[in-house]
Amino acid sequence: MACPNTTTDSFTLDKSAKIYVAGHRGLVGSALVRKLQTLGFTNLLLKSHSDLDLTNQSHVQNFFSTHKPDVVILAAAKVGGIHANNTYPADFITINLQIQTNVITSAFHHGVKKLFFLGSSCIYPKFAPQPIKEESLLTGPLEPTNEMYAIAKIAGIKMCQGYRIQYNWDAISAMPTNLYGPNDNFHPENSHVLPGLMRRFHEAKVLGKKEVVVWGTGAPLREFLHVDDLADAVVFLMEKYSGVEHVNVGSGVEVSIKELAELVKEVVGFEGELVWDTSKPDGTPRKLMDSSKLAGLGWVPKISLRDGLVDTYKWYLENVEQ
Ligand SMILES: NC(=O)C1=CN([C@@H]2O[C@H](COP(=O)(O)OP(=O)(O)OC[C@H]3O[C@@H](n4cnc5c(N)ncnc54)[C@H](OP(=O)(O)O)[C@@H]3O)[C@@H](O)[C@H]2O)C=CC1
Ligand SMILES: C[C@H]1O[C@H](OP(=O)(O)OP(=O)(O)OC[C@H]2O[C@@H](n3cnc4c(=O)[nH]c(N)nc43)[C@H](O)[C@@H]2O)[C@@H](O)[C@@H](O)C1=O
Numbered sequence: 179m180a181c182p183n184t185t186t187d188s189f190t191l192d193k194s195a196k197i198y199v200a201g202h203r204g205l206v207g208s209a210l211v212r213k214l215q216t217l218g219f220t221n222l223l224l225k226s227h228s229d230l231d232l233t234n235q236s237h238v239q240n241f242f243s244t245h246k247p248d249v250v251i252l253a254a255a256k257v258g259g260i261h262a263n264n265t266y267p268a269d270f271i272t273i274n275l276q277i278q279t280n281v282i283t284s285a286f287h288h289g290v291k292k293l294f295f296l297g298s299s300c301i302y303p304k305f306a307p308q309p310i311k312e313e314s315l316l317t318g319p320l321e322p323t324n325e326m327y328a329i330a331k332i333a334g335i336k337m338c339q340g341y342r343i344q345y346n347w348d349a350i351s352a353m354p355t356n357l358y359g360p361n362d363n364f365h366p367e368n369s370h371v372l373p374g375l376m377r378r379f380h381e382a383k384v385l386g387k388k389e390v391v392v393w394g395t396g397a398p399l400r401e402f403l404h405v406d407d408l409a410d411a412v413v414f415l416m417e418k419y420s421g422v423e424h425v426n427v428g429s430g431v432e433v434s435i436k437e438l439a440e441l442v443k444e445v446v447g448f449e450g451e452l453v454w455d456t457s458k459p460d461g462t463p464r465k466l467m468d469s470s471k472l473a474g475l476g477w478v479p480k481i482s483l484r485d486g487l488v489d490t491y492k493w494y495l496e497n498v499e500q
Contacts, residue, residue, distance in 0.1 A: 198223040198247035200232060200281055201254030206296060206354075208361040209409035210251055217413065223247050227254070233273055238280040242288035250285045251294045251412065252278060252334075260323050260393075260461045262368035267326040274330035282337050286347055294416055295338050295351040297331040297424060299401070299465050300324045309430075309468035312353075312423055321462040335424050342422050350419055352412065355428040355467055359405035359486065360493040372402060372487075375439055376494060379448040388450045390443075393458035396436030401466050403429045404486035407479040414477045428467040429479045435460075445487045 197214060201207035202224040214222060223245055230241055232254050256266075256273040263270055278295065285293050302310045303318030315335070320328045331353075338349035362373040369377075375392065382390045411427045419425060433441070439452055481489075 192248075193218045194221050195219070195248040196221045196223055196246070197249045197251065198225075198245070200225075200250065200252050200277075203227070203361070204253060204257070205357060205359060205362045205405050206408060207251075207253040209359060209405040210253060210412060213406070213409040213413055232280055233276040235276075235280050238284050239287075242284040242290075246288055247285075247290055249292050249294075249416070250281065250290050251296075251416075252281050253296055254281070255296070256327075258363070258368045259370040259374060260459055263324040263327050264459065270324075271326035271330050274327060275333060278330070278334040278337065282334070282341070282349065286341055286345070286349075291348060292416065292420075293338070293347075293349040294412060295334050295349065296412075297335055297351055297353045298327070299353055299355045299426070299428070299467050300328045300462070301331050301335070301353060302465065302467075304462055306465075308464055309466045310426070311468045312426055312471060315424070323459050323461045338424075339422050348420055350415060350421065351424040352415055352427050353424050353467070354408050354411075355401040355403050355426075355465070357403055357405045357408055359490050360497070362405075362490070364494065364498055371400070371435060371438065372442065373490075373494075375442045376446060376487075376491060377498075379443050379446040380491075380494065380499065382450060383446060383448045389453050390448065390450060391453050391455050392435070392439050393455050394435060394460040395456055396434060396439065396452075396454055398435050398460045398462065399432045399464040399466065400435065400438065401428050401430070401432045402438070402483055402486070403427065403479060404481040404489070407481050410480075411472065411477050414475075415472075418475050418477075425472050425475075426467040426469045427472055428469040429483070430466075430469060431483065432464070432466045433483065441484065442487060445484070445491050 304321040306314040335351045341347040358372040363369045364373045364377045
């Protein structure tokens with residue numbers, strides 16, 4: 179494509195840059211705020227969903243016109259696990275297209291210098307060769323359980339590319355693997371597998387239950403990354419990367435859902451049995467990403483799955499458990 183990959187040094191040098199973290203109360207947004215504050219950034223622009231609905235175009239335009247951020251990290255989205263994606267496909271495509279279109283276009287028109295778009299590993303074809311390289315995008319059919327969400331995310335990547343190619347605007351995107359950590363969504367049905375199981379095992383332990391139901395066959399393979407590692411990677415890419423192609427962000431370690439369930443069970447301390455509900459969908463059989471491009475730039479993850487689970491369960495006990 180037309181634009182070369184270049185590096186940028188404007189981001190970390192200026193600790194007073196006005197950085198708008200959209201979605202700062204969510205899993206990713208809150209980790210980004212922690213990371214940026216630790217690094218000494220003093221001018222974070224934060225607006226909760228109740229104060230600014232990013233699906234509302236005129237409100238988003240007014241917000242950018244008033245506050246004029248220098249940098250935008252777009253971590254606001256309609257997000258959920260396999261059940262939520264499968265049950266609310268209209269919401270997943272519409273809300274995500276609205277949020278990202280409003281934020282990207284307003285950021286461009288109001289002089290934002292750099293924008294970071296977060297996609298997801300579900301953008302890749304269901305049967306992409308593993309580990310999945312960035313080039314696999316748009317080479318085959320998507321996984322049906324999250325097709326709507328994936329199509330919105332692909333549109334976000336392409337918007338960033340389009341604005342870079344046409345206007346040389348510095349919009350970059352990263353595709354994280356399955357994430358977990360503090361401020362995750364622990365909803366019993368709509369969450370992702372890791373927080374969903376953590377809650378179910380915890381409640382079963384407290385109530386002295388003998389069994390916990392786990393969805394699907396347990397055979398699918400997933401790659402998990404602690405959100406603090408993701409936040410570190412995002413800041414790293416903001417500093418080091420300015421290219422047209424999206425960048426995979428994974429841990430490089432995959433586990434089966436059965437292995438994950440056993441590990442969460444152990445960390446939580448539930449001593450009963452697992453019962454597999456095979457009426458629930460498995461989703462993509464495998465989605466290990468190839469993160470060698472990011473590794474080549476000099477970034478590697480630090481938090482093991484076991485350590486990350488222990489940290490997340492501690493957070494759950496302190497913040498979610500009543
Ligand atoms: N979690 C994961 O495993 C992965 C996430 N990602 C990507 O990372 C990004 C962040 O995800 P994550 O942190 O997990 O999601 P969360 O659901 O934890 O956070 C999303 C945030 O966006 C806000 N938001 C949603 N809709 C609107 C709206 N209309 N207006 C304003 N704010 C809104 C939410 O506010 P409120 O809660 O008040 O609605 C929330 O603060 C997303 O782009 C997602 O695709 C990528 C790969 C994996
Ligand atoms: C991040 C990613 O997340 C989603 O894709 P997913 O990886 O399939 O998501 P998941 O975490 O919900 O499930 C992973 C696996 O785990 C099994 N599973 C067992 N028991 C529970 C359970 O209790 N809850 C859930 N949610 N899943 C369970 C489940 O049946 C499946 O086999 C998409 O939103 C997609 O859009 C996306 O981007």
